[in-house]
Amino acid sequence: MRWTEDFVAITLGAFLLLFGATYFLILPLGDIYIFEAMDGIKAMSVKLDTWNTNPWQAFEFKWFGSILLLIFFVLVLGFGTTRLTERFGAFAKAFVVIFLLALLSFLLASQSDFKAAGLGYALWAIAIGIFISNVIGVPEWLKAGLKHELFIKTGLVLLGAEVLFGKVLAIGLPGLFVAWVVTPVVLVTTFWFGQRILKIGSKSLNITISADMSVCGVSAAIAAAAASKAKKEELTTAIGLSMVFTSIMMVAMPALIKALEMPEVLGGAWIGGTVDATGAVVAAGAFLGDTAMNVAATIKMIQNILIGVMAFGVAIYWSAKVEKTEGKTVSAIEIWKRFPKFILGFIGASIIFSIVQQLLSPEDSVAMIEKGVFLFSKSMRGWLFCLAFVSIGLSTNFKELKSQFSGGKPLILYVSGQLLNILLTLLMAWIMFYKVFPEITETL
């Protein structure tokens, strides 16, 4: 059997999900010693504590877990890379350094001031990587560990498991209209605007920024970039734009809503549909009040679920339209050959976990999925994305990254798309929550 990177990513993703589910799979055995052995799995879900002036505070009771996680990743990802090309020893040596840089990124992101400003690990991982590659230089031996595509694809399979379709109707039809009708319209219009009006040379850069701005920020950018086989500099550009505008909109949107004396439900729905990152949506909603926060977070959550549909659509469009030779029709076999197969792992994980969630009672679903498997898988996903961003930074040439911004087109694309998003979301939220379904608004 010939291993491909996509197949390795699906295998590793499936293994990590099964590993996270071990506790529940062995539950019928009820052996106390086995349960105690499971503490190692919990310890590996390393999340650094918030610190203000003393960085060591972030590591309280986290050293054991961090070392265990490093060993676990070396073994699991080392197995994956040896299926492809690298030798285990060469990968392991390079990976230790990349892991330590990822740890440094998480450390900076957990500093209280950076945390409050929304400067997350993605930004720090890329910045540290770019600094090292462009100032200090990357030694040849370190390149064996720069597997950003493998890290991203494996992380996306884990993300797929978190896309639970049962959450779609959480707030009823108005939420579905705000999150699932406006978003694709904005995505397609922004992509069209980028191609036809701005004439952006790279379609993959265009779709990555469009998805990033219209769907849910960094996670959508990662999925769209992987589905459209975008260059690492293009993903970095999209993430940079998203993080800057999320920080601005998180403060500006609630201020505008307060100034306009807008009702909390409308303001919350507006924030939920427009601000990129889930965490920023929750914070911006909370600046207005509890109702606004609940509505904003729920709308954002429904929008987050669109990520799988978007990634699948982009992968199909790229395989069938973008990569085809001019004047030739593309056969179904050809589309299948070009199709990024890891998307199937992403969709498959989403379908399996959505079905399992529907079969379980709400209490069991929370205990076994949200606080069980996801506790492990979302931590692994975060680490994999952070490792990917460090790898991207370490292999990015600053001049190439700078060239992405030539003429300011990515910035114009983001701002134009976001303005359309802001207008359409407000209009749809007002129609749905105040004209079509006012009875739902009254209950909130």
Place this chain on the structure above:
Amino acid sequence: MKRLLKTILFFGAILILQQGIHHSSQFFFEEERNVIDTNNMEPSLFFYTDSEHALNAEKKVRNQINEQ
């Protein structure tokens, strides 16, 4: 020497950024900063499953609608 200087500059810039955010939050977005700190929020979280607040909000909204 040049590399060392650039490294010092890089870490210096991070320190200046942190101090800038710290002091500006005392003047410009103090109220917002208090909300974030009091509720232990993380504005940089990407996905809804990363946020306890988002998961709780969905359950609250779903219950409110179902109760009607």
